[in-house]
Each structure stands twice: as C-alpha cells, then as structure tokens.
Amino acid sequence: MKRVAKISNTFLSSLIIAFLMLVASALISRNYGASWLGEIGIFMFYCSIFSVVNAVFGSSSILYVAAKKNSSAVIVVATFWTIVVFLLAILLGALFFKHHLNFSWLLAVAIIQSFYINFLYLLLVNGRVVRYNTIRVCQPLFLLIGILSLISLQIKDINFYYIVLFVSYLVPLIYLVIVSERNQLWGVNLSKKEFKDTAILFFRFGGLSQLINGLQLINYRVSLLVISVLCSSSEVGIMVLALTFVDGIWMYKNSVGLINYMETSQSDHEGRSILKLIHLSVSVTVAVIISVVLVPNRLYIYVFGKDFTELKQLILYMTPGIIFMAASSPISSYFSGIGKVWVNLVVAVSGILTFLPILYIATEQYGLKGAALASNIPNVLGSLILFWFYFRQARRHRNNERL
Numbered sequence: 001m002k003r004v005a006k007i008s009n010t011f012l013s014s015l016i017i018a019f020l021m022l023v024a025s026a027l028i029s030r031n032y033g034a035s036w037l038g039e040i041g042i043f044m045f046y047c048s049i050f051s052v053v054n055a056v057f058g059s060s061s062i063l064y065v066a067a068k069k070n071s072s073a074v075i076v077v078a079t080f081w082t083i084v085v086f087l088l089a090i091l092l093g094a095l096f097f098k099h100h101l102n103f104s105w106l107l108a109v110a111i112i113q114s115f116y117i118n119f120l121y122l123l124l125v126n127g128r129v130v131r132y133n134t135i136r137v138c139q140p141l142f143l144l145i146g147i148l149s150l151i152s153l154q155i156k157d158i159n160f161y162y163i164v165l166f167v168s169y170l171v172p173l174i175y176l177v178i179v180s181e182r183n184q185l186w187g188v189n190l191s192k193k194e195f196k197d198t199a200i201l202f203f204r205f206g207g208l209s210q211l212i213n214g215l216q217l218i219n220y221r222v223s224l225l226v227i228s229v230l231c232s233s234s235e236v237g238i239m240v241l242a243l244t245f246v247d248g249i250w251m252y253k254n255s256v257g258l259i260n261y262m263e264t265s266q267s268d269h270e271g272r273s274i275l276k277l278i279h280l281s282v283s284v285t286v287a288v289i290i291s292v293v294l295v296p297n298r299l300y301i302y303v304f305g306k307d308f309t310e311l312k313q314l315i316l317y318m319t320p321g322i323i324f325m326a327a328s329s330p331i332s333s334y335f336s337g338i339g340k341v342w343v344n345l346v347v348a349v350s351g352i353l354t355f356l357p358i359l360y361i362a363t364e365q366y367g368l369k370g371a372a373l374a375s376n377i378p379n380v381l382g383s384l385i386l387f388w389f390y391f392r393q394a395r396r397h398r399n400n401e402r403l
Contacts, residue, residue, distance in 0.1 A: 264337025
C-alpha cells in the first residue's frame with residue numbers, strides 16, 4: 001500500500017471520526033449545556049495524563065520498538081506496564097480520592113483506553129492500515145450511539161456518560177484481542193534477556209518520547225485548567241469545543257505524521273520527501289480552515305446553542321498555530337522515526353517555558369480570547385525550532401555527500 005494511499009485512508013477515517021465527534025459534541029451541548037462539555041474536557045485531560053504515563057512502554061512507541069525487537073515481547077512488556085500503572089493509580093485513588101466517584105470512572109476509562117491504543121498500534125506493526133482505521137472509526141461511533149441512548153432515555157447524570165465512554169473502548173478492544181495474531185500475544189521461546197532488552201529500548205525511546213508527549217499535552221490542553229480556575233465551567237466547555245474543531249482541522253497533518261512516522265521507524269528512509277509532505281499537509285489544512293471560516297456564525301450557534309457565540313472567533317484566533325503545526329508535523333514525525341526524539345523534547349520544553357506564563361496572564365486579562373491567542377505561542381515557536389533542526393541536518397547531509 002503506497003504512502004499516499006495510506007495517508008488518504010487514514011485521513012478519510014479521521015474525517016469520519018471528526019464528524020462523529022462533532023455530532024456528539026453538538027448533542028451534548030444542546031441537551032446538557034456547555035458545563036457538561038467542560039467537565040468532560042477536564043476528565044479527558046486527566047485520562048490523557050494516564051495515557052502518557054502508560055505510553056512509556058506502549059502506545060506509538062510500539063511501532064519503533066517492534067521494528068527492532070520481537071513483537072511478542074513488545075506487547076507483553078506494554079501490557080505488564082499498563083497493569084503496573086493501573087495498580088499505582090488505584091493506590092493513589094485509595095489514599096486521596098476514595099470518595100470521588102469520577103476518579104473511579106477515570107481509572108476505568110483510562111486503563112481500557114490504554115489497552116485499546118496498544119492493541120490498535122499492534123495492527124500498524126503488521127502493516128494493517130485499513131483495519132487500523134476501520135476500528136478507529138468504531139470507537140466514536142459506539143460513543144455517539146450511547147449518547148443518543150442517554151438523550152432518548154432523558155438521563156441527566158453525567159456518570160452514565162462515563163459508562164458509555166467505557167463501553168465505546170471496551171467493544172473494539174475485545175475485537176482487537178480476538179484478531180491479534182496468537183504468536184504476538186503468546187510468544188514462545190522468549191528469553192528473559194529479550195524481555196529485558198525490549199524494556200530497555202522501550203524506556204530509552206518511549207520514556208523520552210512520552211515525556212515529550214506529556215509536555216505537548218500540557219501545551220495543548222493546560223488552557224482548560226487555567227480557564228477552569230480563572231473563568232466559568234461553561235467557558236471551559238466553549239474552549240473544549242473550539243479545541244475539538246482544531247483537532248478536526250489537524251486531521252490531515254496527523255494522518256501525514258502517523259504514516260511518515262510508521263514508515264520512517266521501519267526503514268532507512270532519510271526524509272527526502274519531507275518537503276512534499278509539508279506542502280501536502282499545509283495545503284489540505286488551509287483548505288479545511290477556509291471551509292470552517294466560510295460557515296456563518298449563526299449556524300454554529302444554531303447547532304451548538306447560544307453559549308457558543310464566540311466559537312468561530314476562538315478558532316480564528318488559533319489559526320496561525322494550526323498552520324505552523326501542519327507544516328512542522330512531518331518533520332516532528334521524521335525525527336521520532338529515526339530515533340532523534342531529543343529534538344522534539346527541545347521543542348516541547350521551549351514551548352511550555354514560554355507558554356505557561358503568557359497563558360495565565362492572557363487568560364486573566366482577556367478571558368477565552370486571551371487563552372486562544374496564547375495557544376499559538378508553543379505551536380509557532382516549536383515549528384520554527386523544528387525547521388531549524390531539519391534544515392541544519394539536511395545541509396550536513398548535502399555536505400557529506402559532496403565529500
């Protein structure tokens with residue numbers, strides 16, 4: 001399956017997922033208000049933190065490690081680590097959050113989501129891009145069906161939403177376990193040394209990689225926490241929906257990045273087509289932004305409710321960072337694929353050090369508009385740093401070829 005075909009299939013699936021999530025957000029906002037969206041957004045932020053910790057020995061790192069180690073050892077190490085993190089989280093919950101019902105649901109959703117992600121990436125290890133994308137679509141589809149059920153039954157308790165969310169991950173996970181190749185799950189003749197070497201490689205690559213993801217998560221989602229402190233829960237919900245649109249706009253650059261990372265980590269590809277991928281990523285992203293801008297604001301208000309009058313404006317404020325990220329995504333995935341994750345670490349640290357103080361000041365002074373404008377800082381700064389690293393490396397390659 002050629003690269004463009006893989007990207008197109010992944011993008012089409014992401015497009016369907018974005019549509020399903022948009023419909024789900026519209027149903028929640030119209031039937032339960034912006035405050036529900038805000039609470040769900042904070043809930044998913046904490047789920048993402050769990051996923052980042054778990055992904056030290058799992059998640060996208062599986063692609064890199066499985067290209068160099070036995071895939072059975074890879075999935076065993078990833079599964080063992082997920083269980084360890086879950087047990088530690090239970091201990092943490094028993095000590096500090098035992099009377100907080102949402103923490104129980106947080107643990108339940110987080111662990112099932114982590115297993116789901118690990119087994120999903122196992123499909124990419126085997127090159128099954130179409131099946132990977134098909135199952136990705138199933139999760140938000142099940143979630144949407146569950147939300148429609150809650151609305152039809154007139155259920156107002158948000159804990160039932162978490163039940164629906166849990167089931168939406170559980171069902172595809174069961175299928176993934178069933179279709180996984182038995183030799184990957186129950187490998188034979190694997191020595192302790194193989195498991196040890198696999199764990200060490202995971203930690204060296206995955207540990208640094210997930211530290212980067214954690215910092216990027218903070219860069220991307222910490223605005224929700226700042227808004228929850230300085231503004232109202234409804235305003236958190238408005239920003240959650242704005243970020244949902246940003247996720248949708250980023251679909252193509254994510255598809256490009258994923259396929260580029262998968263192919264780079266499994267081959268000796270030296271990034272010669274990076275500039276073409278950048279042009280492709282930016283072109284499609286700009287086209288999507290234009291389509292979002294052309295939609296009349298009154299239509300957004302009609303679909304999502306009167307709480308979301310500022311939605312389109314917030315998206316426009318975040319546009320510069322969106323475009324810069326679309327341009328730098330192929331470079332970021334390239335450096336990850338060749339094992340130079342320290343480059344992305346430099347980018348993430350630089351972004352967060354400049355972002356946090358400006359985010360707080362801007363949100364305190366200008367509310368949601370300030371938070372949206374501040375979100376451009378880590379994206380633009382990080383992209384410029386990535387371009388500098390890439391062109392410096394490209395220049396070195398050219399000089400070496402001349403010698």
